[in-house]
Amino acid sequence: xxxxxxxxxxxxxxxxxxxxxxxxxxxxxxxxxxxxxxxxxxxxxxxxxxxxxxxxxxxxxxxxxxxxxxxxxxxxxxxxxxxxxxxxxxxxxxxxxxxxxxxxxxxxxxxxxxxxxxxxxxxxxxxxxxxxxxxxxxxxxxxxxxxxxxxxxxxxxxxxxxxxxxxxxxxxxxxxxxxxxxxxxxxxxxxxxxxxxxxxxxxxxxxxxxxxxxxxxxxxxxxxxxxxxxxxxxxxxxxxxxxxxxxxxxxxxxxxxxxxxxxxxxxx
Amino acid sequence: xxxxxxxxxxxxxxxxxxxxxxxxxxxxxxxxxxxxxxxxxxxxxxxxxxxxxxxxxxxxxxxxxxxxxxxxxxxxxxxxxxxxxxxxxxxxx
Numbered sequence: 001x002x003x004x005x006x007x008x009x010x011x012x013x014x015x016x017x018x019x020x021x022x023x024x025x026x027x028x029x030x031x032x033x034x035x036x037x038x039x040x041x042x043x044x045x046x047x048x049x050x051x052x053x054x055x056x057x058x059x060x061x062x063x064x065x066x067x068x069x070x071x072x073x074x075x076x077x078x079x080x081x082x083x084x085x086x087x088x089x090x091x092x093x094x095x096x097x098x099x100x101x102x103x104x105x106x107x108x109x110x111x112x113x114x115x116x117x118x119x120x121x122x123x124x125x126x127x128x129x130x131x132x133x134x135x136x137x138x139x140x141x142x143x144x145x146x147x148x149x150x151x152x153x154x155x156x157x158x159x160x161x162x163x164x165x166x167x168x169x170x171x172x173x174x175x176x177x178x179x180x181x182x183x184x185x186x187x188x189x190x191x192x193x194x195x196x197x198x199x200x201x202x203x204x205x206x207x208x209x210x211x212x213x214x215x216x217x218x219x220x221x222x223x224x225x226x227x228x229x230x231x232x233x234x235x236x237x238x239x240x241x242x243x244x245x246x247x248x249x250x251x252x253x254x255x256x257x258x259x260x261x262x263x264x265x266x267x268x
Numbered sequence: 269x270x271x272x273x274x275x276x277x278x279x280x281x282x283x284x285x286x287x288x289x290x291x292x293x294x295x296x297x298x299x300x301x302x303x304x305x306x307x308x309x310x311x312x313x314x315x316x317x318x319x320x321x322x323x324x325x326x327x328x329x330x331x332x333x334x335x336x337x338x339x340x341x342x343x344x345x346x347x348x349x350x351x352x353x354x355x356x357x358x359x360x361x
Contacts, residue, residue, distance in 0.1 A: 021312075028309050035293050038275075044295055045272055104292075108313075247273060247297070254298035 001235065002066045002228075003075060011069060018115050019072060025108045032101040039097040052237050060218070063226030064144050070123050070130075070137035076116015078138070078145040078183070084109045085179045086149070094166035117186065124190040131191075138187065139195040146210075147218045149176035180208050276302040277327060279320035280310055288320050299323075 003023055010016035034047055050056035061079055066072065087109060090102045123134040150156055150172040162168040170178075180199075187194050198211035220226065273295035279288040291310050296302035302321045310316065330338055346352050355361045 024308070024312065028312070031294060031309055032292065038293075044275075250297035250301060251273070254301075257298060 001232065002062060002064065003072055005066045006069060006072045009069070010072075015072075015119070022076070022112050022115060025112065029101075029105050029108070032104055033098075036095075036097040036101040048240070052233075052240055054224075054233060057222075058232075059148065060221045060226065061144055061148050062232055063221050063229045064140070065228050067140070068133050068137060070120070070133040071141070073116050073119030073123060073134065074137035074141040076112050076114075077120050077186070078116075078141050079148070080109055080112040080116060081183060081186075082145050082148045082179050084113060085175050085182075089168075089170045089175060092169050098167075120190055120192075124192055134190065135192050138192050142195050143213060143217075144221075146176055146180070146213055147221075149173075149179070151215070151218070177207055180210050184208055273297055275324040276306075277322045277324050278302075278306045278310055279322070280306075280316040281318040281320075282316055284317060288318065291316075293324060 003019060003026075007016065007019055007023065010019050034044060037047060038044060047056065051058065066075070084106065087102050087106050091099055091106060093099045093102065120134050120137075123130040125131075150159075153159055153171045153173045156172055159168065159171060163171065184194065184199065196211045198209060200209050201207075202209050221229070224230075274297075275293055275295055276299075277293050278291050280291040281288045294302060294305050294309055296305050299321055303319060306319050306321060311319070342348075
């Protein structure tokens with residue numbers, strides 16, 4: 001996965017410990033959401049099979065590569081920043097198990113965003129080379145991050161029903177606007193430039209105007225033709241295959257322990 | 269063929285003096301492993317000082333459909349509430 005690429009190459013032990021803690025959180029968030037989904041009556045095994053077969057969708061942002069250490073900063077700052085905007089809204093979703101998972105997730109996400117912004121701050125104030133690295137990461141992650149909010153409200157297949165059922169509480173475009181509005185000042189503080197010539201404050205709307213997303217790219221990554229789709233799927237399948245023996249061994253061990261303790265139970 | 273891990277419910281006591289509360293669920297082969305997973309998944313930031321693990325299959329739950337016969341009879345026993353009784357306002361009763 002994108003950040004896994006940099007765990008062994010983190011520039012300091014502090015950064016490595018932080019990144020490990022973040023990745024552990026993310027695995028936990030996956031478990032919260034799988035647990036919430038299981039309450040709808042599907043089994044964990046079925047969900048896992050759907051992910052591995054490609055039937056289940058996953059966040060398309062994971063299909064982009066992490067080319068430099070600055071990407072770890074940009075992911076925390078932008079991708080987790082965008083995720084928080086979504087997740088805060090979803091804390092009020094109408095489906096209880098989903099809402100409760102989101103509350104737990106939100107408590108942990110802000111650490112993720114802050115560690116990323118700290119990485120960016122250090123790079124942006126470092127050598128020319130480091131600053132260029134930070135700028136390059138911002139340029140590559142900006143548009144894919146805006147895509148995370150999904151299609152325009154008018155083009156979103158499930159938005160209408162999700163809003164009606166209050167699964168979604170704010171629309172894709174509203175949330176995207178909120179993210180842009182809060183992120184511009186953060187980029188300015190870093191002295192980095194957001195790669196959008198149309199980005200401009202509109203005093204009448206009291207929001208930033210911004211350029212159009214490349215929707216062809218959005219659809220192509222979603223359809224499986226992004227830069228790392230195949231690699232991410234292969235990594236998941238390999239992890240699952242390589243983990244099978246240990247799950248089987250644990251079940252065999254548990255069964256043996258049960259037999260042993262029932263054999264030792266004294267007669268009544 | 270992947271091994272099917274059973275489901276466990278996790279209860280966490282946030283600090284001494286408070287009760288254990290349901291916090292979530294997880295899959296594990298046995299209680300020992302479930303306990304370690306629970307620690308990793310639900311107490312990474314000092315959220316608790318004690319964990320209970322219960323096999324989800326061992327929990328017997330009341331059913332939504334039983335609601336009427338199960339809970340409604342309590343509705344007509346308003347005399348179980350302190351506010352049912354008329355007492356002199358001035359007295360500290």
